[in-house]
Each structure stands twice: as C-alpha cells, then as structure tokens.
Amino acid sequence: MNPLEWDMPKLLIYATLFCIVFSRASATYALGRGLIAGASRVKATAKMQGERYRQACRLIARYGAPVVSLCFLTVGFQTMVLLASGGLRMPLRKFLPALAAGSIMWSALYGTVGFVGFHALRVVWEFSPLLCSLVLCALVAGLTGYVLYRRIRSRETSVGEAGDARSVNEPVIK
Template identity: 45%
Template sequence: MDGILALPFVWAFGVLFVIVMVRSNATYWAGRGIAAGGRRTALVRYLDSPSVRRAEKAIARWGAPAVAVSFLTIGFQTAVNAAAGLGRMPLRRYLPATVVGSIMWAAIYATIGLAAFDAAIAAAAGSPGAGVALAVMAAVALAAGWCLRRRRARLRAATAAGGTTARGVEHHG
C-alpha cells in the first residue's frame, strides 16, 4: 500500500504532526486576523467592551488546557483554535498547548486512526458488500450533517427575525 499508510510509525507520526500544527496555527492566525480586522470597523465598540476583554483574559489564562484537550475531539478542535485566535491568546501560551495537542493527535492517528482507515480500505477492497456498506454509511453521515446544518440555520434565522423557532415557540428578543 502506498502513501502515509506504508510509512513507519515515526515517519507517519512526523507527517501527521506537521499537518496538524500547520492546520491549527492557520486557524489560530485566521482568528487573529479576523479580530484585528474587526477592530478597524464599527465592531470595535463590541470587541473592546469590558465583557470581551474579560473573555480575552480568561482565554489567555485558562485557554491553554482547552486548546490541548481539543485535539482529542473531532470538530471542536477547529472552533477552539479559532476562538484562541479571536480572543488573542498570547503565543507563549498557545504554542505549547498546540504542540502538546498535536503530539496527542498525531500519536492517535498514527496508530489507531491509520489502522482503522487501513482496515476499512482492506474491507472495501476484499468485499464489494463492505465497500457498498462504507459508501452508504458515509452518505448517511453526510446527509445527516447537511440536515442538521440546515435546521440550525433555520432556527438562527427565525430567532434573529424575532419570530417563532422551528418548534413554534415565539421568541421575544
């Protein structure tokens, strides 16, 4: 088998570590850029408010553990890295937390993650039925995600408009 699955553990770990470091830092810096850009607009009144300053102080002080632990989750990791950037978490706290989280993530994916992926590919290659089952599960997961996103968007739109939510409960904002 070619690609990262054929690499020895040390190399797979190294490649995955670099990938997650680049991705998490890109997300952090995107958040920093958005925060900086927002401070040049009318949002500056909100972004410089006492409540946002308190949140930034909390992120600066307590955010490092949240950043490190977020690497053990799926989906939440990106939100935490973006929030660290938006909250202008100092690099002296963010980078060590990201390194620790990236080590955990790379170790998990270089062992369990790649083994599971390799097993799924082997099952699909060895049995047409397994391949169809994997494709159906992927399609169901994608469809469920799409439906959930649409539902959340409708709820947000209804709530923002001051109307009723999808459950028929009138919102008075």
Template identity: 40%
Template sequence: MSMIEGLPFPVAFGILFVIVMLRANATYWLGRGAETGAERTRLAKMLASPKFRRAQDVVARWGAPIVTVSFLTVGVQTLINLAAGVARMPLRRYLPAVTLGSIIWALLYATVGFVTLAAWLKLYALSPIATIAGTALLLAALAGFIWWQLRHRSAARGTATVSR
C-alpha cells in the first residue's frame, strides 16, 4: 500500500480498483466451483459456518444490491461474494454490482484510507506512546462494543426461545 500512497489519485484509484475487482471476482468464481468439490477441502468448514449461512440468506433476500453494499464493510464482502458464487447469481446481475462496489471501495481507500493512514503516521511521529495507547483504546472500545452487541443479541435470542 505504501507504493500506491505516493501515486497520483487516478493511478492509485485504478490500481486499487483492479486489485479489488480481481479479488472479488476470484472469490465469486471460487464460490461457483466450491459446491462440487468442497466436501474434501478446508472450504467445506467455511461453507457450513453460521456466518456463511447468514451471508447466503442475505444474498438470497437482497441479491445484487447487497453485493455492492458489502464493499462498505470489512470482512463481510468476502463472504457475500462467495455466497453470490455458491448461489450462482447470474453474471448479468453480479458484474454490475461488483463493479459499482469495487469503484466505491477504491474511491474510499484512495481518499479516506490514505488520509487516515497519513494522519496516524504523523501522530506516531509526534508521540509514539500516545498514538499506540490511543489506538489500543479505540480497539478496546470497538471490541467492547462488539462483545456487548453479541451478548445483547444472544440474550434476545434466549428470551425469544424461552417465550415459545
């Protein structure tokens, strides 16, 4: 990423777009071919995971728009593209959705992503200890929020199960 950082915006955007298009489409095609031979691979475990099942449900319900929106997330876009491949989403729907998502992703990384990294590096140069402590605090807050969400969600499921 550091070699892309100093490039003019159109070049950086173009490189990032190509990278994400290749990765997303490779994941889609992996999903298209996965069901036939997945029982004997490590991929079978991922295809049977609850996260992947939820991604499949989301793709089945929302279709191509969810492929585009998934590029605004971290970690979910891979599962969504894989689920779209496993579901054999038609290319006439998948390609426009993945292209738009890739444009959005490249635009975000070429602008906000690099600005955030540059700001973090500048802060680190001024005060490494404060920057690391601040980053650790933000990560701890994020982890706490995720933990709270998961706990709240499982408590809600437990209540729903009990009331049946």
C-alpha cells in the first residue's frame, strides 16, 4: 500500500491520504469524547489512565490546538493526543482547523517520503539479507531498550512523586 506506487495523479493521492487520516483522527477524537461521557464500564478507558494520556492532556491544556496539528508528526503519541482532545472536550471550532492542518502535513509527508525507509530496507535486503537482518535486529533491540528504559524511569518517577512534594522549579511537562 505504498502511495508512491499508486497509479493516480499526485493531487488525488494527497486528497485520498488526507481523507483517510482526517476520518481516522476524527473517529479517535469522537471515541475520546464518548469514553469520557460514560466510560467507566468500557475496557478502552484503560488507555486513558496511562501516563502518555496524562502527558497529552497536560500538553493540550498548556498549548491548545497546535498540539493536535503537531501530533501528526509523531508516531504513537498521535492517538493519545487525539483521545485527550476528545476527553478534554476541545471545542470543534478549535479541533477541526487543527485536525485539517495536521492531516495536510501527514498526507504530504506520507505521500512523499513516508515509504522511503521501506524502499531503503528493500534495497539493503537485495544487497545482503544478512546485513538487513542485522540492521533490523539492532533497531528492534534499540527500540526495546528505549521502551524498557522509559518504563523503569516512569516507575521511579511515580514512586518519587508519591513520597516527596514536587519541587517548585521542577517542570510540569517533560
């Protein structure tokens, strides 16, 4: 599903990608709004109790709609920002322009260079499957190490905050 290989005019490719991401992001926002409305009985609210969701709420509370636009340049955090926007009941008059701007950025990025990494991986595989496998293993190991590091650090921070009062100079948003 590489948009670089679609047999369509570029403008139509961008419009298609825009519609896809706009629809998905709007549905995530609506889910966030719906979950807050009566969601103590729904299993999906577990996502809304995690640290990433709280971080997204803090960012939206501090900076507003631009966070929604910029979240489209992230991987993984985008869903939490969209859920938090709905959960915080961001007004549609602010959400929709931010959503449109973010969707335009995402579709332009995805439609032009989004698959360059996959193409590079295919070229490396054709050159040397062993080298490609080693690179992929190193990337997976690095990502796993990073995730574990963040989880351990998050737990240490949670334990530290529970026992100590927050310092006045400590930043609220990390």
